[in-house]
C-alpha cells in the first residue's frame with residue numbers, strides 16, 4: 001500500500017490528536033530507519049498503522065484475540081496492550097498487508113519483545129520519543145537514539161518498566177523479555193556498568 005493511501009485509511013479511525021501523533025511517529029521512524037539501515041517503507045507503513053486499532057471497542061478486540069492465534073493471556077492484562085497485536089491481524093484481514101516484519105513491529109510496539117529486529121526497535125523508539133512526547137527521561141533517550149539504537153531502546157524499556165511499577169501496574173511478560181534481552185545485548189548480561 002502506498003504511504004499516502006495508508007494515511008487516508010487510518011485517519012478516520014483516530015482522534016485528531018492521535019492522528020497527529022501517528023504522523024510524528026512516522027517522521028521519527030523514517031529518520032531512525034535512515035540512521036540504522038532499516039527499510040524506510042517498512043518503517044513508514046508500520047508507523048502509520050501502529051495505532052490503527054487504538055479506538056476499536058473492547059468487545060471487538062476481545063473477540064479478535066479469542067478467535068485468532070493471539071495469546072489469550074493478553075486478556076488478563078490492561079486493554080492498552082491489545083491494540084498492537086489486534087492491528088497486526090486486522091491490517092492483513094482488511095487491507096491485505098501481509099508482511100511479517102511490519103506486522104511484528106506493530107504487534108510489539110507497546111511492549112517490545114526478546115530479539116527485537118531493528119525495525120521493531122525503530123517503531124518502539126519512534127513511538128516513545130516522537131517530538132510531541134514530554135516526560136522525564138525522553139531527552140536522554142532522544143540523545144542516545146542519535147548514536148546507539150539498542151541502548152536507546154534499552155533506556156526506553158527501562159523507563160517504561162519503572163513508570164509502570166510506580167503506578168503499581170501489572171507488567172506484561174514481553175516487556176520484561178525486551179528489557180532482559182536488550183540488557184544482554186548491551187553488556188553480555190553483566191550489568192550495564194559491568195557490575
Ligand SMILES: [Fe+2]
Nearest residue numbers: 050051109110
Ligand atoms: Fe500504541
Ligand SMILES: [Fe+2]
Nearest residue numbers: 025050051127
Ligand atoms: Fe503510538
